Amino acid sequence: MAGTETGSRAEADGLADVAAGLDALDTPVERGTPWWRRLLTRAVPPVVAVLAVLAVWQALWAAAIWPEFKLPAPAAVGEHVGDLVGDGEIWGVLWVSVHRAVLGFLTAVIIATPLGLLVARVPLLRNAVGPLITGLQSLPSVAWVPAAILWFGLTPATIYAVVLLGSVPSIMNGLMSGLDQVPPLLTRVGKAVGAGPLTSARLVSLPAALPGYLAGCKQGWAFSWRSLMAAELIANSPQLGVGLGQTLEQARAMNSMSGVIAAILLILLVGISIELLVFRPVERRVLRGRGLAGAV
Amino acid sequence: MTAVTDTTTSPQRADSPEREVAVRLRGVGRSFGAGPRSVVALDGVDLAVRAGEFVCLLGASGCGKSTLLNLVAGLDEPTAGSVDVSTGRPAVMFQEPGLMPWLSARRNVELPLRVAGLGRAARRAVAEELLDLVRLGGQGSRRPHQLSGGMRQRVALARALACTRTGATGLPLLLMDEPFGALDAITRDILQAELLRVWRATGAAVVFVTHDVREAVRLAERVVLLSSRPGRVVREWTLRSSGGDGGAALGPTGVAEAEVTEEITTALREVISSHGRH
Ligand SMILES: Nc1ncnc2c1ncn2[C@@H]1O[C@H](COP(=O)(O)OP(=O)(O)O)[C@@H](O)[C@H]1O
Numbered sequence: 001m002a003g004t005e006t007g008s009r010a011e012a013d014g015l016a017d018v019a020a021g022l023d024a025l026d027t028p029v030e031r032g033t034p035w036w037r038r039l040l041t042r043a044v045p046p047v048v049a050v051l052a053v054l055a056v057w058q059a060l061w062a063a064a065i066w067p068e069f070k071l072p073a074p075a076a077v078g079e080h081v082g083d084l085v086g087d088g089e090i091w092g093v094l095w096v097s098v099h100r101a102v103l104g105f106l107t108a109v110i111i112a113t114p115l116g117l118l119v120a121r122v123p124l125l126r127n128a129v130g131p132l133i134t135g136l137q138s139l140p141s142v143a144w145v146p147a148a149i150l151w152f153g154l155t156p157a158t159i160y161a162v163v164l165l166g167s168v169p170s171i172m173n174g175l176m177s178g179l180d181q182v183p184p185l186l187t188r189v190g191k192a193v194g195a196g197p198l199t200s201a202r203l204v205s206l207p208a209a210l211p212g213y214l215a216g217c218k219q220g221w222a223f224s225w226r227s228l229m230a231a232e233l234i235a236n237s238p239q240l241g242v243g244l245g246q247t248l249e250q251a252r253a254m255n256s257m258s259g260v261i262a263a264i265l266l267i268l269l270v271g272i273s274i275e276l277l278v279f280r281p282v283e284r285r286v287l288r289g290r291g292l293a294g295a296v
Numbered sequence: 297m298t299a300v301t302d303t304t305t306s307p308q309r310a311d312s313p314e315r316e317v318a319v320r321l322r323g324v325g326r327s328f329g330a331g332p333r334s335v336v337a338l339d340g341v342d343l344a345v346r347a348g349e350f351v352c353l354l355g356a357s358g359c360g361k362s363t364l365l366n367l368v369a370g371l372d373e374p375t376a377g378s379v380d381v382s383t384g385r386p387a388v389m390f391q392e393p394g395l396m397p398w399l400s401a402r403r404n405v406e407l408p409l410r411v412a413g414l415g416r417a418a419r420r421a422v423a424e425e426l427l428d429l430v431r432l433g434g435q436g437s438r439r440p441h442q443l444s445g446g447m448r449q450r451v452a453l454a455r456a457l458a459c460t461r462t463g464a465t466g467l468p469l470l471l472m473d474e475p476f477g478a479l480d481a482i483t484r485d486i487l488q489a490e491l492l493r494v495w496r497a498t499g500a501a502v503v504f505v506t507h508d509v510r511e512a513v514r515l516a517e518r519v520v521l522l523s524s525r526p527g528r529v530v531r532e533w534t535l536r537s538s539g540g541d542g543g544a545a546l547g548p549t550g551v552a553e554a555e556v557t558e559e560i561t562t563a564l565r566e567v568i569s570s571h572g573r574h
């Protein structure tokens with residue numbers, strides 16, 4: 001008996017060694033790239049691209065194909081932006097637009113999240129309004145502006161209504177498709193470990209749907225920003241303050257092409273900055289944590 | 297269908313009094329859908345699994361093995377007969393590990409305990425212990441994508457076992473649905489040995505579904521052959537009678553094992569070819 005005991009012990013140790021060897025051979029290797037290399041491969045190409053665009057622009061201006069009031073020099077636009085920054089006017093303008101967009105976006109998240117959950121989980125609702133929500137995404141939110149002006153007049157309510165109508169469907173859609181894409185196996189595992197519907201939603205479905213939800217939020221932000229610009233461009237009134245959209249419209253009214261381009265560049269810059277500084281890192285973290293690092 | 301008769305090689309064991317019955321199925325049937333297009337997946341299945349026993353359910357693809365296991369796991373309800381499980385919450389493992397990709401290995405193992413409402417410290421202690429059991433001590437902070445296929449399946453085993461630690465006392469019951477089917481041959485071989493070790497260490501009753509005769513013969517104390525459409529118990533082989541004493545191999549070794557494998561393979565083929573005939 002003692003003999004077989006030691007025999008099986010030795011066998012078990014051998015097994016442990018083989019198992020450990022297999023683990024070592026089979027474990028995915030993670031390749032870390034140094035930060036400076038990442039910076040080099042990520043930051044340099046876009047900078048080069050921007051410089052190239054500037055060079056082409058400069059060349060076109062120098063060729064004087066179009067008159068100055070149609071295509072100003074890059075330097076003239078830069079001067080315009082410099083003036084805006086110099087007299088501090090830019091901060092007020094940015095504040096008006098950005099705080100509205102952020103507030104509108106956050107409200108959209110608060111509205112869209114429970115609604116999205118509800119629609120995703122109630123089959124009847126899903127069939128009824130699901131296609132509508134997807135369809136709403138392809139409706140340019142500028143189409144809502146006239147309606148909103150008639151409803152709310154030239155007040156901030158108009159602007160927020162347009163922002164919400166633009167971004168809520170995107171966020172709902174992201175959440176719904178995130179929930180649709182939860183692998184059925186995970187739901188089954190949740191059931192097998194004893195989770196009821198609510199616990200399963202909290203511990204399995206919602207975390208599993210997070211990447212889709214984040215993608216929806218990212219798109220929702222883009223839609224908020226676009227809708228806001230559409231609303232600001234059209235709804236001009238002292239009551240509404242001066243945001244980037246109004247700045248753009250004023251520049252057009254004054255026939256200042258460099259002002260127009262400066263405003264467009266600022267609108268672009270804000271959109272890209274929020275995307276790069278807020279959404280990209282969050283999304284990256286979530287995807288990395290799940291081994292989906294192929295993305296970003 | 298008529299070629300094979302119900303023969304239980306050791307019928308006296310089925311009602312053997314010395315070991316408690318962990319699972320008892322009486323006349324279990326399960327059909328999907330209604331009307332003429334309904335599929336009868338299982339029909340009149342009688343089966344008893346004793347505490348600590350290792351049973352392999354063997355059958356061709358689509359014969360209702362998963363359906364049967366789901367019934368025992370409580371993931372599905374029978375349309376006829378009764379399923380009695382006298383253990384606490386059974387541990388269930390599927391062909392794919394099904395780990396939550398956003399949780400570390402340890403937090404995956406903790407999941408059943410979290411569902412059951414255990415405190416953080418208690419959860420952690422149990423998870424560490426179970427990870428040690430499957431030889432993944434010290435790997436608990438890794439995420440599933442940082443583990444190999446075999447390691448993931450071991451985490452899944454530890455998580456399944458955690459279900460049996462959720463407070464309710466009782467004999468552990470482990471239900472496995474082709475758990476090694478997606479692994480390469482070397483890893484499968486190692487994991488089979490690991491499973492036997494874990495089985496002996498925990499004294500759990502195991503119901504192991506497979507379509508691989510060799511795997512069944514290597515692991516099981518008792519092999520149960522199912523027919524297809526409808527799934528019925530066709531025949532059983534008792535290979536080892538451990539009586540829970542650590543699985544001393546009284547059953548097949550070497551020649552005997554090869555013989556039994558041959559015999560079961562023949563029976564399986566007969567069951568399958570009887571389908572082509574009618
Ligand atoms: N949810 C379901 N709806 C309809 N038919 C099903 C369902 N689940 C299983 N079946 C049928 O029941 C039979 C047994 O399936 P299953 O238990 O998965 O077989 P196995 O696991 O042995 O391969 C198959 O014919 C399958 O088509």
Ligand SMILES: [Mg+2]
Nearest residue numbers: 361362363473
């Ligand atoms: Mg199956």
